[in-house]
Amino acid sequence: MTDHPKAQLSAYLDDELNDEERQQVETHLATCESCQVLLEDLLSIQGDVVKTFQLIQEPADLEIRVLQSIGIEKMPAAAGKGWLYVPLVALLAFGAIWFATGPIFVKLIVGFIKFMMVMVYLASHFISSVPVLSGLTVVLSLIVLTASVYSLRRLFQTTTD
Numbered sequence: 001m002t003d004h005p006k007a008q009l010s011a012y013l014d015d016e017l018n019d020e021e022r023q024q025v026e027t028h029l030a031t032c033e034s035c036q037v038l039l040e041d042l043l044s045i046q047g048d049v050v051k052t053f054q055l056i057q058e059p060a061d062l063e064i065r066v067l068q069s070i071g072i073e074k075m076p077a078a079a080g081k082g083w084l085y086v087p088l089v090a091l092l093a094f095g096a097i098w099f100a101t102g103p104i105f106v107k108l109i110v111g112f113i114k115f116m117m118v119m120v121y122l123a124s125h126f127i128s129s130v131p132v133l134s135g136l137t138v139v140l141s142l143i144v145l146t147a148s149v150y151s152l153r154r155l156f157q158t159t160t161d
Contacts, residue, residue, distance in 0.1 A: 004035055
Protein backbone atom coordinates (compact mmCIF):
# COMPACT_ATOMS: atom_id res chain seq x y z
CA MET A 1 0.00 0.00 0.00
CA THR A 2 1.83 3.10 -1.20
CA ASP A 3 -0.71 5.68 -0.07
CA HIS A 4 -1.25 6.48 3.57
CA PRO A 5 -4.69 5.22 4.69
CA LYS A 6 -5.47 8.36 6.68
CA ALA A 7 -9.15 8.21 5.80
CA GLN A 8 -9.37 4.57 6.89
CA LEU A 9 -7.66 5.00 10.27
CA SER A 10 -10.82 6.33 11.90
CA ALA A 11 -12.84 3.44 10.46
CA TYR A 12 -10.10 1.09 11.68
CA LEU A 13 -10.45 2.44 15.22
CA ASP A 14 -14.23 2.14 15.11
CA ASP A 15 -14.01 -1.46 13.78
CA GLU A 16 -15.91 -0.54 10.61
CA LEU A 17 -13.56 -2.17 8.08
CA ASN A 18 -13.98 -5.58 6.53
CA ASP A 19 -11.27 -8.20 7.01
CA GLU A 20 -9.36 -7.36 3.83
CA GLU A 21 -9.29 -3.61 4.51
CA ARG A 22 -8.32 -4.20 8.14
CA GLN A 23 -5.42 -6.42 7.05
CA GLN A 24 -4.22 -3.78 4.57
CA VAL A 25 -4.27 -1.05 7.22
CA GLU A 26 -2.46 -3.24 9.76
CA THR A 27 0.19 -4.17 7.19
CA HIS A 28 0.73 -0.49 6.41
CA LEU A 29 0.85 0.46 10.09
CA ALA A 30 3.59 -2.09 10.71
CA THR A 31 5.94 -0.20 8.38
CA CYS A 32 4.80 3.45 8.52
CA GLU A 33 5.77 5.53 11.54
CA SER A 34 3.79 8.62 10.51
CA CYS A 35 0.57 6.59 10.35
CA GLN A 36 1.40 5.00 13.72
CA VAL A 37 1.73 8.50 15.23
CA LEU A 38 -1.53 9.56 13.59
CA LEU A 39 -3.25 6.44 14.97
CA GLU A 40 -1.96 7.21 18.46
CA ASP A 41 -3.25 10.79 18.14
CA LEU A 42 -6.67 9.50 17.06
CA LEU A 43 -6.71 7.08 20.02
CA SER A 44 -5.86 9.94 22.35
CA ILE A 45 -8.61 12.13 20.91
CA GLN A 46 -11.08 9.25 21.15
CA GLY A 47 -10.19 8.72 24.80
CA ASP A 48 -10.55 12.45 25.53
CA VAL A 49 -13.99 12.53 23.90
CA VAL A 50 -15.17 9.53 25.90
CA LYS A 51 -13.91 11.07 29.17
CA THR A 52 -15.54 14.41 28.37
CA PHE A 53 -18.92 12.84 27.60
CA GLN A 54 -18.78 10.87 30.83
CA LEU A 55 -18.21 14.09 32.78
CA ILE A 56 -21.07 16.00 31.16
CA GLN A 57 -24.43 15.74 32.87
CA GLU A 58 -27.57 17.32 31.50
CA PRO A 59 -29.53 19.79 33.64
CA ALA A 60 -32.57 18.45 35.46
CA ASP A 61 -34.99 20.78 33.62
CA LEU A 62 -33.53 20.24 30.13
CA GLU A 63 -36.69 18.67 28.65
CA ILE A 64 -38.93 21.47 29.90
CA ARG A 65 -36.57 24.16 28.60
CA VAL A 66 -36.34 22.53 25.17
CA LEU A 67 -40.12 22.17 24.89
CA GLN A 68 -40.60 25.80 25.94
CA SER A 69 -38.00 27.04 23.46
CA ILE A 70 -39.75 25.35 20.53
CA GLY A 71 -43.17 26.52 21.70
CA ILE A 72 -44.69 23.26 22.91
CA GLU A 73 -46.31 23.37 26.29
CA LYS A 74 -47.68 20.48 28.28
CA MET A 75 -51.33 19.88 27.39
CA PRO A 76 -53.86 19.60 30.18
CA ALA A 77 -55.34 16.13 30.61
CA ALA A 78 -58.86 17.22 29.55
CA ALA A 79 -57.64 18.74 26.24
CA GLY A 80 -56.39 15.38 24.96
CA LYS A 81 -59.88 13.85 24.77
CA GLY A 82 -61.14 16.11 21.94
CA TRP A 83 -59.28 14.17 19.24
CA LEU A 84 -61.74 11.30 19.55
CA TYR A 85 -64.61 13.33 18.07
CA VAL A 86 -62.90 14.08 14.75
CA PRO A 87 -62.62 10.46 13.52
CA LEU A 88 -66.08 9.69 14.86
CA VAL A 89 -67.66 12.58 12.92
CA ALA A 90 -65.69 11.60 9.79
CA LEU A 91 -66.89 8.00 10.11
CA LEU A 92 -70.51 9.13 10.52
CA ALA A 93 -70.24 11.44 7.48
CA PHE A 94 -68.72 8.65 5.40
CA GLY A 95 -71.51 6.28 6.50
CA ALA A 96 -74.21 8.81 5.56
CA ILE A 97 -72.66 9.38 2.12
CA TRP A 98 -72.32 5.63 1.56
CA PHE A 99 -75.93 5.06 2.62
CA ALA A 100 -77.14 7.70 0.17
CA THR A 101 -74.93 6.77 -2.79
CA GLY A 102 -73.92 3.17 -2.00
CA PRO A 103 -76.23 1.43 -4.49
CA ILE A 104 -74.91 3.63 -7.30
CA PHE A 105 -71.29 2.78 -6.44
CA VAL A 106 -72.09 -0.91 -6.19
CA LYS A 107 -73.74 -0.87 -9.65
CA LEU A 108 -70.75 1.01 -11.09
CA ILE A 109 -68.29 -1.48 -9.60
CA VAL A 110 -70.29 -4.49 -10.83
CA GLY A 111 -70.59 -2.94 -14.30
CA PHE A 112 -66.86 -2.23 -14.40
CA ILE A 113 -66.05 -5.83 -13.39
CA LYS A 114 -68.37 -7.18 -16.12
CA PHE A 115 -66.79 -4.84 -18.69
CA MET A 116 -63.28 -5.97 -17.74
CA MET A 117 -64.33 -9.64 -18.00
CA VAL A 118 -65.65 -9.02 -21.52
CA MET A 119 -62.43 -7.21 -22.48
CA VAL A 120 -60.27 -10.07 -21.20
CA TYR A 121 -62.46 -12.58 -23.07
CA LEU A 122 -62.24 -10.57 -26.31
CA ALA A 123 -58.50 -10.05 -26.00
CA SER A 124 -57.83 -13.72 -25.33
CA HIS A 125 -59.93 -14.81 -28.32
CA PHE A 126 -58.35 -12.21 -30.58
CA ILE A 127 -54.83 -13.21 -29.54
CA SER A 128 -55.56 -16.93 -29.91
CA SER A 129 -57.07 -16.40 -33.41
CA VAL A 130 -53.90 -14.72 -34.74
CA PRO A 131 -50.91 -17.11 -34.52
CA VAL A 132 -48.29 -14.33 -34.61
CA LEU A 133 -49.92 -12.62 -31.63
CA SER A 134 -50.04 -15.91 -29.76
CA GLY A 135 -46.32 -16.41 -30.30
CA LEU A 136 -45.53 -12.82 -29.32
CA THR A 137 -47.62 -13.21 -26.17
CA VAL A 138 -45.67 -16.31 -25.18
CA VAL A 139 -42.32 -14.59 -25.88
CA LEU A 140 -43.36 -11.48 -23.97
CA SER A 141 -44.52 -13.62 -21.04
CA LEU A 142 -41.16 -15.41 -20.95
CA ILE A 143 -39.28 -12.09 -21.02
CA VAL A 144 -41.37 -10.73 -18.14
CA LEU A 145 -40.88 -13.96 -16.18
CA THR A 146 -37.10 -13.92 -16.75
CA ALA A 147 -36.83 -10.25 -15.73
CA SER A 148 -38.88 -10.95 -12.59
CA VAL A 149 -36.70 -13.88 -11.57
CA TYR A 150 -33.53 -11.84 -12.18
CA SER A 151 -34.88 -8.91 -10.16
CA LEU A 152 -35.89 -11.16 -7.26
CA ARG A 153 -32.45 -12.82 -7.23
CA ARG A 154 -30.75 -9.41 -7.06
CA LEU A 155 -33.14 -8.26 -4.35
CA PHE A 156 -32.49 -11.33 -2.21
CA GLN A 157 -28.73 -11.07 -2.73
CA THR A 158 -28.60 -7.45 -1.56
CA THR A 159 -30.90 -8.19 1.37
CA THR A 160 -28.88 -11.09 2.76
CA ASP A 161 -25.47 -9.31 2.61
